Amino acid sequence: MPQKPIVFDAPQPEPRARTVEALKAEILERLTYSVGKDPAVARPHDWLTATILAVRERVIDGWMESSRETWRTGNKRVYYLSLEFLIGRLMRDAFSNIGLMEPVRQALDGLNVDLKELMDLEPDAALGNGGLGRLAACFLESMSTIKIPAYGYGIRYAHGLFRQEMSEGWQVELPEEWLAHGNPWEFERRESSYEIGFGGHVEPVQEPDGSVRHEWHPSEHLNAVAFDTPIVGWRGARVNTLRLWSAQPIDPILLDKFNEGDHIGALAESAKAEAITRVLYPADATPAGQELRLRQEFFFSSASLQDIVRRHLQQFGDLGSLPDKVAIQLNDTHPAISIAEMMRILMDTHGLRWAEAWKLTKGVFSYTNHTLMPEALESWPVALLERLLPRHMQIIYAINAEVLTEARTVAGFNDAQIANVSLIDEGGQRRVRMGQLAFVGSHAINGVSALHTELMKKTVFANLNTLYPDRISNKTNGVTPRRWLLQCNPGLTRLITDRIGPAFQDDIERLADLEAHAEDPNFQAQFAKVKHANKQALAALIKERLNVTVSPDALFDVQIKRIHEYKRQLLNVIEAVAHYSAIRAHPERNWVPRVKVFAGKAAPSYWNAKLIIKLTNDIARVINNDPAVRGLLKVVFLPNYNVSLAETIIPAADLSEQISTAGMEASGTGNMKFALNGALTIGTLDGANVEMREAVGPENMFIFGLTAEEVAEKRSRSEVPRGAIDNSPALKEALEMISSGVFSPDDPNRYRELIGGLYDHDWFMVARDFDTYADAQRQVDTVWADRRRWNAMAIRNTAHMGWFSSDRTIAQYAAEIWNVPTSRGGA
Numbered sequence: 001m002p003q004k005p006i007v008f009d010a011p012q013p014e015p016r017a018r019t020v021e022a023l024k025a026e027i028l029e030r031l032t033y034s035v036g037k038d039p040a041v042a043r044p045h046d047w048l049t050a051t052i053l054a055v056r057e058r059v060i061d062g063w064m065e066s067s068r069e070t071w072r073t074g075n076k077r078v079y080y081l082s083l084e085f086l087i088g089r090l091m092r093d094a095f096s097n098i099g100l101m102e103p104v105r106q107a108l109d110g111l112n113v114d115l116k117e118l119m120d121l122e123p124d125a126a127l128g129n130g131g132l133g134r135l136a137a138c139f140l141e142s143m144s145t146i147k148i149p150a151y152g153y154g155i156r157y158a159h160g161l162f163r164q165e166m167s168e169g170w171q172v173e174l175p176e177e178w179l180a181h182g183n184p185w186e187f188e189r190r191e192s193s194y195e196i197g198f199g200g201h202v203e204p205v206q207e208p209d210g211s212v213r214h215e216w217h218p219s220e221h222l223n224a225v226a227f228d229t230p231i232v233g234w235r236g237a238r239v240n241t242l243r244l245w246s247a248q249p250i251d252p253i254l255l256d257k258f259n260e261g262d263h264i265g266a267l268a269e270s271a272k273a274e275a276i277t278r279v280l281y282p283a284d285a286t287p288a289g290q291e292l293r294l295r296q297e298f299f300f301s302s303a304s305l306q307d308i309v310r311r312h313l314q315q316f317g318d319l320g321s322l323p324d325k326v327a328i329q330l331n332d333t334h335p336a337i338s339i340a341e342m343m344r345i346l347m348d349t350h351g352l353r354w355a356e357a358w359k360l361t362k363g364v365f366s367y368t369n370h371t372l373m374p375e376a377l378e379s380w381p382v383a384l385l386e387r388l389l390p391r392h393m394q395i396i397y398a399i400n401a402e403v404l405t406e407a408r409t410v411a412g413f414n415d416a417q418i419a420n421v422s423l424i425d426e427g428g429q430r431r432v433r434m435g436q437l438a439f440v441g442s443h444a445i446n447g448v449s450a451l452h453t454e455l456m457k458k459t460v461f462a463n464l465n466t467l468y469p470d471r472i473s474n475k476t477n478g479v480t481p482r483r484w485l486l487q488c489n490p491g492l493t494r495l496i497t498d499r500i501g502p503a504f505q506d507d508i509e510r511l512a513d514l515e516a517h518a519e520d521p522n523f524q525a526q527f528a529k530v531k532h533a534n535k536q537a538l539a540a541l542i543k544e545r546l547n548v549t550v551s552p553d554a555l556f557d558v559q560i561k562r563i564h565e566y567k568r569q570l571l572n573v574i575e576a577v578a579h580y581s582a583i584r585a586h587p588e589r590n591w592v593p594r595v596k597v598f599a600g601k602a603a604p605s606y607w608n609a610k611l612i613i614k615l616t617n618d619i620a621r622v623i624n625n626d627p628a629v630r631g632l633l634k635v636v637f638l639p640n641y642n643v644s645l646a647e648t649i650i651p652a653a654d655l656s657e658q659i660s661t662a663g664m665e666a667s668g669t670g671n672m673k674f675a676l677n678g679a680l681t682i683g684t685l686d687g688a689n690v691e692m693r694e695a696v697g698p699e700n701m702f703i704f705g706l707t708a709e710e711v712a713e714k715r716s717r718s719e720v721p722r723g724a725i726d727n728s729p730a731l732k733e734a735l736e737m738i739s740s741g742v743f744s745p746d747d748p749n750r751y752r753e754l755i756g757g758l759y760d761h762d763w764f765m766v767a768r769d770f771d772t773y774a775d776a777q778r779q780v781d782t783v784w785a786d787r788r789r790w791n792a793m794a795i796r797n798t799a800h801m802g803w804f805s806s807d808r809t810i811a812q813y814a815a816e817i818w819n820v821p822t823s824r825g826g827a
């Protein structure tokens, strides 16, 4: 449909004033006229909404300006497609980035409202599971900060990831109700809705010129409706859009059916459509669960691509310029079906020929790989794709034919290599491999740390890398220093500013100026004082949530992340048991008091992960209540790990546990947040730990354990870990305590199988890394006892983490993948 041209000199309102007085007046006005509440009876949630609405208008001023500029200049746009955006709370981020934190605080003071109290009321947008989703959120903020015109595209899950509660130490999953009070940050765009189809059949149509065009006639339809959230960069540099899609039925109610008395049946279609955007990671243990997941992926991919192509045509009028004006980044393979969808839109809707469409598609897409674990590489049964997306299946076959021809004729691949690069896995039930699809349809593929990128080239994509050399590159992850230092740790931010000036706030690599102060006893004392205050706050939270008393003078040893066997919370817990045993056996020794903090969610169908949570809680109960321990060791598991909890825990950590089985953590970003906030890392040579060690110096980290190569070698020999256990009395005793029921007297066999796995195959090398890990922990104790040395190391960690900013990562994507300019500094 023809669109009206954009008129840039249309009248604009005056930008909103930014003074305390103006804010105060407007918060009152929003409360009265938008929330509809008399200030005399307004509740805290009403004030929260009114405050966000008032500040939002300042954000909108920048938003309009950013958008007008992109339309005016015709600059290239970046589209970041991700099934997850773990953005957390938005209020502190937005207020702080546009520089209105203090004025708002004062305005609210004048109204007798406490900003801190309001901030705690804001729900976390938990639209993600872990690192991958948090990365997407950091990237959005960085793209705004370095002024890249960008959109995030994802799903507006009504319930997001589940809320975790504990029941007798077991995880229980409850729906997250983040929208219960509405969401004042978002704008529903009814006018931006697209039809999404599923099922049906494909009809070849003979064109007058003799060519054949394909028409897909889906049997099911629903609408994708856009909800937009503005994302402000640091100092308001630019405001980009996070566009999340919500599924809605085309016919909300079948009135005939309803009037016939079939009330439920009349609404069934509606419920089915809406189910698509209800929850993140529906359990996929059943075929219905798997299908829902594929529906989610196609739903948001299709809506996003229709929107991108519509916007491009509206502005530029031709499709040939797509790669010059559009870059689409696939965050893992979840949106990889976009490649087939783009081909369908270009050919079936716009009549392009195959060769042209394929060239444009590859010019536009690039793909980030986040995992090499075979069970995590997405694939879909051919039969399911054929039924749900018949036209896309045809296109995937056609792409595959082209790739396999090249592999045979150009690269001279043998049958094994052909089978390896094929988009179709022919072993057993035929499946479409989404990693292969994403790879062949992209001009650039990146890993997320140096080590992970190398492993990618050697393992899953070895043959594709031979076939298409130079597509793979590394873009080591980063985190936004605004959220993960300036906002979550105001005490440290103030201290650093006092010492080296505020320049680091705009150029985070200036943190390196702290190096010169690392040995200064006065600065060390101040640094430790800030950490102590953060630990007091965390101790208060632990008391409030768990009723466990911990001393802020103890060493706070923290492992917070999704619960997974490869992340090896089990190694940490077993070491805690061994340590507990040693404290009891040797009361005469000078033990360093420690608090072990855990948090993290387990996937609902991942039994061992849930069992590890229960084990942690079982052990915590025994250790925390054993008078013989004399408070020298405490173990706590904080429920419902999310961004807000991370923002409280990380600034209070002394020791950061990054102990994954080497070769299995693609990058990690938690590791970066901790070090930035002055925690020392105990970790393996895995993911970005490797590069962190180079940045901070090996003498400022506690590295232990097998390397990725050694792990691969042991696995290939199927070596049994018996020796590792027999030769380590401490490990043996700890394992026997756990498996014999010392911590589970109500069910002594609860952990028998879990521990049995360590004797049997020990896939994750828990037993084989135990001794070096325990030694590293005692090394930690030794350094902690020399507090000046510890503090110097902590300062050096903060000083050298500037490179791990997502601004740097995004600048690399911009220069090396997207081909878009960047610029720094506020508007």
Ligand SMILES: *Cc1c(COP(=O)(O)O)cnc(C)c1O
Pocket (backbone or CB within 6 Å): 086, 129, 130, 131, 132, 134, 560, 561, 562, 641, 642, 643, 646, 667, 668, 669, 670, 671, 673
């Ligand atoms: C940073 C972050 C993660 C990723 O942590 P890793 O330790 O890298 O796995 C996961 N969840 C939340 C809430 C985070 O903030």
